[in-house]
Amino acid sequence: MVGVRETEIYRRDARREGSPLTAKQREELLRPYLPSPPPQANTVSRKQRGARAVSEFFRIQLYVLVYTLIHTFFGLYMRLRQWYHAVLYRIFAVLYYHHRTPQLIQKDVKGLSRLPEHLSVILEYNPEEKGGEGLEQLIEEIAEIAAWSACAGIPLLSVYEKTGILKSYIPTTHRAIAKRLQAYFGTRRPSLQLRAPHLPAFLNGDLVDESHSDSNQDGPGHLSVLLLSAEDGRSTMVDLTKTLTEMSQRSKLSPNDISVDLVDVEIRESTMAEPDLLILFGPDVELQGYPPWQIRLTEIFHVPDNTGVEYQIFLRALYRFGKAQMRFGR
Amino acid sequence: MSSMHLSQFRRWFLSSPPAEWIIQQLRELLIGALRQGPIPQHVAFVMDGNRRFARTRQIETVEGHNLGFEALARVLEVCYKSGVKVITIYAFSIENFKRSKYEVDALMEMAKVKLSQLAQHGELLDRYGARIRILGQRDLLKPDVLEAMDNAAKMTSGNRHAILNVCFPYTSRDEITTAIRETVIDYSKPLQAYQRPFSETHIRQNIRARHLHDQSSSSKDHHHHHTSEVAAGAAEAQTSDAEGSTSSSNTLNPDSAHEQGLRDETAYADPETITSETLDDHMFTAGNPPLDLLVRTSGVERLSDFMLWQCHENTHLAFLDCLWPEFDLWTFLPVLIEWQWKQKRLEQRKQIKVSHTPPAHQAVSSPPLKAR
Numbered sequence: 001m002v003g004v005r006e007t008e009i010y011r012r013d014a015r016r017e018g019s020p021l022t023a024k025q026r027e028e029l030l031r032p033y034l035p036s037p038p039p040q041a042n043t044v045s046r047k048q049r050g051a052r053a054v055s056e057f058f059r060i061q062l063y064v065l066v067y068t069l070i071h072t073f074f075g076l077y078m079r080l081r082q083w084y085h086a087v088l089y090r091i092f093a094v095l096y097y098h099h100r101t102p103q104l105i106q107k108d109v110k111g112l113s114r115l116p117e118h119l120s121v122i123l124e125y126n127p128e129e130k131g132g133e134g135l136e137q138l139i140e141e142i143a144e145i146a147a148w149s150a151c152a153g154i155p156l157l158s159v160y161e162k163t164g165i166l167k168s169y170i171p172t173t174h175r176a177i178a179k180r181l182q183a184y185f186g187t188r189r190p191s192l193q194l195r196a197p198h199l200p201a202f203l204n205g206d207l208v209d210e211s212h213s214d215s216n217q218d219g220p221g222h223l224s225v226l227l228l229s230a231e232d233g234r235s236t237m238v239d240l241t242k243t244l245t246e247m248s249q250r251s252k253l254s255p256n257d258i259s260v261d262l263v264d265v266e267i268r269e270s271t272m273a274e275p276d277l278l279i280l281f282g283p284d285v286e287l288q289g290y291p292p293w294q295i296r297l298t299e300i301f302h303v304p305d306n307t308g309v310e311y312q313i314f315l316r317a318l319y320r321f322g323k324a325q326m327r328f329g330r
Numbered sequence: 331m332s333s334m335h336l337s338q339f340r341r342w343f344l345s346s347p348p349a350e351w352i353i354q355q356l357r358e359l360l361i362g363a364l365r366q367g368p369i370p371q372h373v374a375f376v377m378d379g380n381r382r383f384a385r386t387r388q389i390e391t392v393e394g395h396n397l398g399f400e401a402l403a404r405v406l407e408v409c410y411k412s413g414v415k416v417i418t419i420y421a422f423s424i425e426n427f428k429r430s431k432y433e434v435d436a437l438m439e440m441a442k443v444k445l446s447q448l449a450q451h452g453e454l455l456d457r458y459g460a461r462i463r464i465l466g467q468r469d470l471l472k473p474d475v476l477e478a479m480d481n482a483a484k485m486t487s488g489n490r491h492a493i494l495n496v497c498f499p500y501t502s503r504d505e506i507t508t509a510i511r512e513t514v515i516d517y518s519k520p521l522q523a524y525q526r527p528f529s530e531t532h533i534r535q536n537i538r539a540r541h542l543h544d545q546s547s548s549s550k551d552h553h554h555h556h557t558s559e560v561a562a563g564a565a566e567a568q569t570s571d572a573e574g575s576t577s578s579s580n581t582l583n584p585d586s587a588h589e590q591g592l593r594d595e596t597a598y599a600d601p602e603t604i605t606s607e608t609l610d611d612h613m614f615t616a617g618n619p620p621l622d623l624l625v626r627t628s629g630v631e632r633l634s635d636f637m638l639w640q641c642h643e644n645t646h647l648a649f650l651d652c653l654w655p656e657f658d659l660w661t662f663l664p665v666l667i668e669w670q671w672k673q674k675r676l677e678q679r680k681q682i683k684v685s686h687t688p689p690a691h692q693a694v695s696s697p698p699l700k701a702r
Contacts, residue, residue, distance in 0.1 A: 234606040249598045296502070
């Protein structure tokens with residue numbers, strides 16, 4: 001970093017007050033802060049080199065010491081921070097609990113100026129968890145989030161899970177979500193569609209037709225759930241490129257016709273449009289290979305050190321999206 | 331009043347030579363210490379908040395951008411000294427052309443002035459060994475700005491130590507689309523067939539000559555007919571030779587000739603060989619290490635059409651609340667340390683996994699839920 005005096009001179013120059021600095025003057029200004037020129041061989045004597053090596057050695061030792069110190073303290077700080085957040089989130093979880101009552105959730109989101117039309121979440125599948133509980137837990141989490149979204153009035157929920165294991169359990173997942181919706185809403189539950197890109201949609205497995213026509217007028221609404229995996233990310237872009245290449249090779253398309261709009265339409269129709277809000281439930285702020293094209297303007301919500309899916313996180317994300325302040329308690 | 335005195339005192343104190351020397355030493359020490367751990371190879375910055383900074387301080391927007399440039403210089407220095415190989419900055423979005431003409435012009439002027447000033451210090455730049463590359467839609471720029479950019483890029487093109495990617499009129503969707511288009515163009519070029527040392531016409535003639543020989547020795551009735559055919563064939567062979575030996579000859583086998591023509595037409599690289607690495611190689615950031623860290627200031631938690639493709643599996647996103655002109659070592663340091671901490675934890679987890687690899691049959695055992 002440059003000293004205060006030099007900064008002053010630089011700013012005066014940038015503002016073009018008085019006569020601007022010449023190249024030479026600028027160099028003079030910065031000379032003390034520049035790294036030393038690359039050492040030329042043979043200009044230093046052996047003795048000098050030896051002394052330099054010794055001082056270099058001690059310098060490195062000092063650096064290692066400071067590095068160890070920094071990380072010891074940082075590890076301590078992180079531990080404290082995790083505890084603090086764990087306690088804080090517990091308090092939030094007690095203050096904001098949905099009691100499986102749609103009315104409560106509706107009341108929670110009533111004051112918000114806007115709600116996402118398309119909500120997306122990233123969930124993690126842990127196959128290491130004993131037995132097959134990893135999968136059961138994943139389905140459980142999706143069912144909960146789907147129920148909250150239906151209560152809040154969000155029509156489209158997309159769930160990203162890297163491995164895509166759920167795509168082979170679509171009927172099971174549909175049943176689990178429908179059951180959860182029933183637990184929240186009773187018999188007049190919203191209609192539910194579950195689908196994944198390039199797979200047939202699974203609509204209302206168990207709901208009878210008359211209740212569906214009922215929902216058209218004043219019913220509890222409709223929820224679509226979309227399952228995504230790493231395949232729908234970069235691979236989809238690669239597939240599109242392959243198709244376009246084939247067309248171009250058969251002279252059915254000129255490469256100049258490939259525009260942002262064309263790609264956008266194709267990607268939107270084959271997977272999905274841009275989500276409005278993306279909630280990360282894990283502790284790390286990483287996208288894990290989430291579809292790149294669609295995440296352009298999506299608001300990314302995360303809270304530090306969180307582990308697990310909780311209603312309070314969901315609600316805080318909606319508040320943040322609606323640019324509203326959260327009051328403590330209801 | 332007292333706060334003003336205090337800030338004046340602080341200013342005086344910080345600008346006094348001993349204090350400045352101590353701070354300088356402290357910075358060197360911290361950066362040197364950080365170098366002992368893992369360092370992100372590729373860092374991207376979204377320099378957000380210059381305008382809001384100017385608005386809150388009630389200074390001109392352009393002045394805010396100037397201060398933002400100073401922050402950039404500070405950060406580049408830290409990154410360079412700590413050993414980051416590639417830095418990508420979002421300097422100007424294609425969407426930014428929608429801003430007021432005054433602001434756009436001022437930004438363009440700033441880029442031009444800074445880059446041409448840079449070009450005056452070639453020898454100093456070499457000490458940093460950094461190479462400047464401009465990523466983006468060049469045709470949206472005015473020629474004078476373009477010239478300054480090309481100059482700076484050309485001057486530093488020999489440097490190998492580090493790379494500074496300046497995204498100037500850039501959006502990530504435009505980058506991805508360009509990469510797709512370039513890939514399509516690449517794969518639509520007919521493959522250069524390998525030139526074998528044998529000529530098809532020559533072989534054809536050879537076969538015909540042999541045929542002729544056989545026929546003439548076996549029966550004399552058909553002799554006349556065959557000579558005429560050979561004559562026609564020879565004439566045709568001559569023309570096809572002249573054309574480059576690929577044209578069809580219907581005397582020998584019309585069907586195979588037709589097929590041959592088709593095959594020649596489709597001698598392209600197989601589209602199935604396109605992978606995400608192929609697209610990677612056609613991005614503006616081709617050849618750079620994968621993005622390890624993306625920093626966005628001013629509390630906005632969005633990518634805003636920046637590095638969409640590159641923010642892949644393990645890119646750590648850091649959304650900071652401070653405005654870009656306030657960004658410096660002391661705000662960047664916690665981000666770097668946290669990244670190192672995560673990296674070390676990841677390393678540990680990997681080691682545990684390696685030492686406790688479960689038996690194979692357990693790993694592939696199917697989950698209890700069955701798809702129906």
